[in-house]
């Protein structure tokens with residue numbers, strides 16, 4: 238397939254909740270599904286990535302895109318990355334933002350900022366755009382236990398049309414590896430996005 242001939246872009250933001258592997262695997266799965274992936278990684282997420290995985294990801298957007306392209310076996314131009322305050326990025330406006338955005342993993346800090354419309358960085362702004370434009374927004378929070386603040390924000394976001402998809406894998410598929418648990422969540426995100434995958438069978442298959 239010619240360069241640039243990708244399916245519609247999906248925005249993926251990794252924030253500083255535990256579970257960096259979910260976000261990295263999601264990017265891989267979207268690349269495999271031939272989608273263009275627009276990536277944002279918060280400062281705290283970089284710290285979590287280096288704590289939880291072997292990945293060495295630079296912060297600078299062009300270098301980050303190169304590193305992710307190599308890691309995910311993406312084609313040139315399939316992965317684009319944006320900086321924390323790149324207000325000129327397409328995701329910052331309803332006229333340029335993709336039809337779907339996933340925040341995975343989603344920290345309670347970013348959850349709260351999105352629920353209140355803070356828009357203090359590009360991830361928060363892109364989520365705010367997704368909400369105002371009534372586009373698909375999926376948040377994958379990980380925290381335990383949850384406070385009333387977290388629960389109230391999750392309820393407000395659900396009422397606004399966002400999907401709260403907690404990073405809480407099931408065990409009924411008898412996972413053998415950590416990757417199986419990660420794929421359980423990534424499969425659910427792909428189901429929400431309507432993207433075909435073979436990460437795990439659907440219920441009843």
Ligand SMILES: Cc1cc2nc3c(=O)[nH]c(=O)nc-3n(C[C@H](O)[C@H](O)[C@H](O)COP(=O)(O)O)c2cc1C
Nearest residue numbers: 252253254255279281282288344345346347379380
């Ligand atoms: C190793 C590590 C693990 C963390 N795990 C969580 C977590 O599971 N959930 C969460 O909400 N915050 C977690 N945090 C705290 C967030 O990273 C912190 O609140 C940060 O300000 C979030 O910023 P961001 O939303 O801009 O990424 C963790 C931080 C570190 C360094």
